[in-house]
Every structure is written in structure tokens, then in C-alpha cells.
Amino acid sequence: MKQVVEELARRRANARLGGGEKRIDAQHKRGKLTARERIELLLDDKSFEEYGMYVEHRCTDFGMAETKIPGDGVITGWGTINGRTVYIFAKDFTVFGGSLSEAHAQKIMKIQDMALRSRAPVIGLFDAGGARIQEGVAALGGYGEVFLRNVISSGVIPQISVIMGPCAGGDVYSPAMTDFIFMVKDTSYMFVTGPDVVKTVTNEEVTAEELGGASIHTTRSSIADHAYDNDVECLLQMRRLMDFLPSNNQSGVPVVPTEDRFDRSEPSLDTLIPDNPNKPYDIKELILKVADEGDFFEIQQAYARNIVTGFGRIEGHTVGFVANQPMVLAGVLDSDASRKAARFVRFCDCFNIPIITFVDVPGFLPGTAQEYGGLIKHGAKLLFAFAEATVPKVTLITRKAYGGAYDVMSSKHIRGDVNYAWPTAEIAVMGPKGAAEILYRSELGNPEKLAARVKEYQDRFANPFVAAERGYIDEVIMPRNTRTRIARALNMLRSKTVESPWKKHDNIPL
Numbered sequence: 001m002k003q004v005v006e007e008l009a010r011r012r013a014n015a016r017l018g019g020g021e022k023r024i025d026a027q028h029k030r031g032k033l034t035a036r037e038r039i040e041l042l043l044d045d046k047s048f049e050e051y052g053m054y055v056e057h058r059c060t061d062f063g064m065a066e067t068k069i070p071g072d073g074v075i076t077g078w079g080t081i082n083g084r085t086v087y088i089f090a091k092d093f094t095v096f097g098g099s100l101s102e103a104h105a106q107k108i109m110k111i112q113d114m115a116l117r118s119r120a121p122v123i124g125l126f127d128a129g130g131a132r133i134q135e136g137v138a139a140l141g142g143y144g145e146v147f148l149r150n151v152i153s154s155g156v157i158p159q160i161s162v163i164m165g166p167c168a169g170g171d172v173y174s175p176a177m178t179d180f181i182f183m184v185k186d187t188s189y190m191f192v193t194g195p196d197v198v199k200t201v202t203n204e205e206v207t208a209e210e211l212g213g214a215s216i217h218t219t220r221s222s223i224a225d226h227a228y229d230n231d232v233e234c235l236l237q238m239r240r241l242m243d244f245l246p247s248n249n250q251s252g253v254p255v256v257p258t259e260d261r262f263d264r265s266e267p268s269l270d271t272l273i274p275d276n277p278n279k280p281y282d283i284k285e286l287i288l289k290v291a292d293e294g295d296f297f298e299i300q301q302a303y304a305r306n307i308v309t310g311f312g313r314i315e316g317h318t319v320g321f322v323a324n325q326p327m328v329l330a331g332v333l334d335s336d337a338s339r340k341a342a343r344f345v346r347f348c349d350c351f352n353i354p355i356i357t358f359v360d361v362p363g364f365l366p367g368t369a370q371e372y373g374g375l376i377k378h379g380a381k382l383l384f385a386f387a388e389a390t391v392p393k394v395t396l397i398t399r400k401a402y403g404g405a406y407d408v409m410s411s412k413h414i415r416g417d418v419n420y421a422w423p424t425a426e427i428a429v430m431g432p433k434g435a436a437e438i439l440y441r442s443e444l445g446n447p448e449k450l451a452a453r454v455k456e457y458q459d460r461f462a463n464p465f466v467a468a469e470r471g472y473i474d475e476v477i478m479p480r481n482t483r484t485r486i487a488r489a490l491n492m493l494r495s496k497t498v499e500s501p502w503k504k505h506d507n508i509p510l
């Protein structure tokens with residue numbers, strides 16, 4: 001008996017060494033943790049159950065028969081985060097650069113299947129060079145199976161990808177099909193093909209950072225939802241994120257006990273809107289003052305900053321916030337902001353997370369750059385996403401709600417459940433100046449007359465009451481009572497049900 005126990009201990013110790021001390025040291029020298037260290041930080045203490053520790057690849061080409069490492073470059077299993085089950089796979093860069101073989105793929109597939117069966121989230125920690133080159137089509141087939149499972153699980157269980165090293169090929173395509181992607185600054189990269197291949201094919205010289213660093217993917221491509229300074233911060237933030245997310249599309253949102261009273265009044269909100277309608281203010285102040293304990297997990301903070309998206313809680317229940325940001329481009333809706341918010345709204349709807357929308361939008365951004373870039377289709381994504389969403393939707397217009405953007409931003413007309421306005425709201429086809437200049441073009445040369453026309457339009461539409469008279473706004477509320485009114489609305493909507501006509505799926509303008 002003693003012998004077999006010793007043999008087990010020996011095998012475990014050997015597997016835990018992965019690619020060996022030298023490669024582990026190299027990993028640390030690059031400022032990265034090993035796959036096992038990452039899992040330990042991410043999961044609750046001693047909660048990790050590892051499966052597939054002794055799996056080895058079956059490749060014999062290119063001398064591979066002599067180089068087998070137990071685990072084969074990916075560590076898989078499940079554990080808990082603050083007591084809730086999550087499935088996990090972590091690529092081990094010290095073993096064949098974390099690259100994916102047929103056997104390695106089977107380990108990931110097993111975890112994906114188990115997660116789907118038990119309706120629990122999957123978190124993938126990526127630090128890997130894609131399909132294992134020595135295995136050829138067997139590795140490609142493996143990736144295909146992983147991709148398929150990403151798609152089948154989409155909208156059923158949350159799938160989170162964390163990019164923690166250089167990632168290429170399938171190790172960026174699988175994350176691209178998950179719900180959220182997070183990166184680590186300076187040590188993680190994402191590209192379909194790395195700088196060497198780029199040089200060979202296009203003769204373009206580019207560094208890994210320029211091609212696919214965290215700053216590119218969080219500010220320009222919008223592939224990544226946020227980037228953190230190092231592995232430790234990133235993993236601790238993933239624990240925080242998981243506390244906001246439901247386990248699956250039927251579990252309901254997690255409820256975190258809070259001391260923050262639902263009827264907390266915020267008198268400072270009465271003066272949030274500046275007297276001058278063209279002066280900006282920070283919409284995040286409103287979000288932080290409405291959410292439980294000011295706790296807000298922002299998604300895509302660095303991209304399309306003219307719209308803010310993220311998770312918070314009201315009375316302990318997770319909600320999604322979508323808010324125009326007057327501080328950036330006056331909160332205008334452009335293609336990037338529309339795509340960003342549409343994806344967020346759809347995530348919330350998949351997983352039954354109520355959506356709170358704060359509206360201060362001067363319209364869609366005009367111009368050739370936007371039109372050539374497909375503003376019509378991108379704007380339609382957000383309109384489509386809000387309209388199809390059947391979760392509880394509470395909307396508040398704080399100031400401007402002009403033109404088509406008024407309709408788009410979770411208005412009553414597209415199934416907003418409770419639509420509030422502050423007394424400072426202005427709901428109109430466009431701003432008073434623009435409206436007067438179009439309606440009274442012949443008076444453009446007469447500034448005094450035009451000013452009177454602007455005032456006339458302003459008096460008529462620069463308020464919430466024309467919309468409220470028609471029932472498009474349910475109530476004009478005092479800013480200080482915003483949290484209370486939203487909390488009460490969400491409570492009232494807890495058992496909301498919507499019957500939709502049968503369809504296979506919709507055809508959102510992609």
C-alpha cells in the first residue's frame with residue numbers, strides 16, 4: 001500500500017512541475033504567475049479539484065513521442081469563488097507554450113461539458129500559442145470542438161476568458177466567443193498570428209505590444225473588456241466580477257446582503273445637472289450614488305467612453321447599468337458606443353440581469369466617418385438589443401434625449417418597463433438651436449429673431465412634461481429620490497414575464 005501511495009505522490013509532484021523549474025523561473029521573470037499559482041489565487045482556499053492531471057498527448061511526429069509531460073499544458077477542474085461553483089482551465093505556458101494538442105483539447109472539452117451539465121460558469125486562463133504545431137489537423141480538430149462548446153454554452157452559462165500571456169490562433173478565437181475577455185498589461189497579447197508571421201506575410205514590422213497588447217485591445221479594437229496591472233490584481237478582480245454574475249440563465253442573479261438602505265436619499269443629485277445645458281457632468285457620479293455601497297464593476301471602461309456600461313447592485317441584486325456619458329463627446333451615440341452597449345445589454349438579457357439606463361444623449365454622431373463606418377447598422381444593434389430584451393428595464397432621462405437616440409435608449413416605445421425623467425429632462429427631435437435653424441432657415445440672417453425662435457422651441461420641448469402628458473414618461477422624479485424609485489420599480493418587476501412569438505432566433509444586424 002505504502003508503495004502505491006508513494007507512487008501517486010511522485011506522479012502528482014512530477015505533474016505539478018509542468019515544464020520544469022527552468023521554465024517556471026522564466027515565467028516568473030516575465031512577471032507572470034504559473035497556471036497553478038493563478039488557480040490558487042482565483043479560487044477559494046483549498047477548493048480546487050483537479051481532473052486530468054496525468055493526461056498526455058499521443059503525438060509521435062517531430063520527436064514528440066520522447067517529450068510527454070503529464071497534464072499536457074492545461075490544468076483543468078472546478079472549485080468555488082466565494083462559495084459558488086466555477087469550472088476552470090488554465091493554460092500552462094511552461095508546457096509546449098500552452099499549445100493545444102488533441103489530448104489537451106479533450107481536457108478542456110470535458111470541463112466545458114461538465115460546466116454546461118451542472119449549469120455553472122467556465123473561466124479560462126489563457127497563456128498559450130494556439131494549435132500545437134507538431135499535431136497538425138488533430139489540434140485543429142480539437143479547437144473546432146472547443147469552439148463548438150463555446151457556442152452551445154453561450155447564453156446558458158457565463159464564459160469568462162482571462163488573457164495572461166502571449167496568445168495566438170485558437171487561444172484568441174475561443175476567448176472571442178466567450179462573454180468577457182480581460183487582459184494583463186505588459187505581459188499579455190492577443191493576435192491571430194504573431195509579429196514573426198506578420199513580418200513574413202506582409203513585411204510589416206510590429207512589436208507584440210503594438211500588434212495585440214492590452215492597450216490596443218481595450219482602447220482600439222474593443223476585443224478586451226478591461227486590463228489590469230498584474231496577474232494578482234486581475235485574478236482578484238475576476239473574483240469580484242463573479243460575485244455579480246448569475247451561475248446560469250435560469251438561476252437568477254446572486255444576492256449579496258447589504259446595509260445600504262433602498263430608500264437612501266441623495267440630496268447632492270438635485271444639483272448634478274449644471275444650469276448651462278452645454279456643460280458636462282460625470283454620469284458615473286449618478287451610478288455610484290444609486291448603486292449599493294457605490295460598488296460598480298465597469299465593462300469596457302477605456303473604449304467608447306461616451307457610454308458607460310457595467311454591473312452594480314440594488315438591494316443586493318445584480319443590475320446592469322447603461323449610461324450616456326456627457327463628459328465624453330457630450331454623450332453622443334456613435335458606432336463604437338452603440339456596439340459596446342448593445343453587447344452589454346444582450347449579456348444582461350441572456351442572464352436575466354435587469355437593466356438600468358441613464359439617458360443624456362444629444363443624438364447620433366453625424367458625418368461621413370460615421371456613415372461610412374456603418375453607423376446605421378451599428379446604431380441598429382443597440383436599438384435591437386434594447387427592444388428584444390425582456391428583462392426588467394428601468395430608464396431615467398436626466399437631461400437630453402434627442403432624436404432617434406431617445407427611442408433607442410430603452411424608451412417606453414421599445415418596452416421600457418418604468419421610464420422616469422428628472423425635471424431637467426429635455427425630450428425633443430433635436431436641440432433647440434438646431435431645430436430653430438431648420439424650421440426658420442429664412443431667419444438665419446437675423447440673430448434676434450432666431451434667438452426668439454430658439455427660446456420658443458426650448459420653452460415647448462426642453463422639459464419632460466410633453467412626453468409625460470403622452471405617458472411616454474411614467475413619472476417625473478426628484479433627483480435625490482432616484483435610488484428609491486429605481487429600487488421600488490425593480491421590486492415591482494421581479495416577477496415580470498413576457499411572451500414572445502416562437503422563432504428559431506432573431507436576426508440582429510451584425
Ligand code: HXC
Binds near residue numbers: 097098131173194
Ligand atoms: C507548439 C509551441 C507553440 C505552438 C509556442 N510553442 N507556440 N509549440 N505549438 N503553437 C512553444 C515554443 O516552441 C517554445 O518551446 C515555447 O512554446 C515558448 O514559445 P516562445 O516562442 O519561446 O515564446 P514567446 O517568445 O513568448 O512567444 C510566444 C508566442 C510564439 C507569441 C505564442 O511562440 C508564437 O507565435 N507561437 C506560434 C503561434 C501560432 O502561430 N500558433 C498556431 C496558430 S493556428 P520551448 O521548448 O523552446 O520552451 C491555430 C488554429 C486554431 O491556433 C484555429 C483558429 C480559428
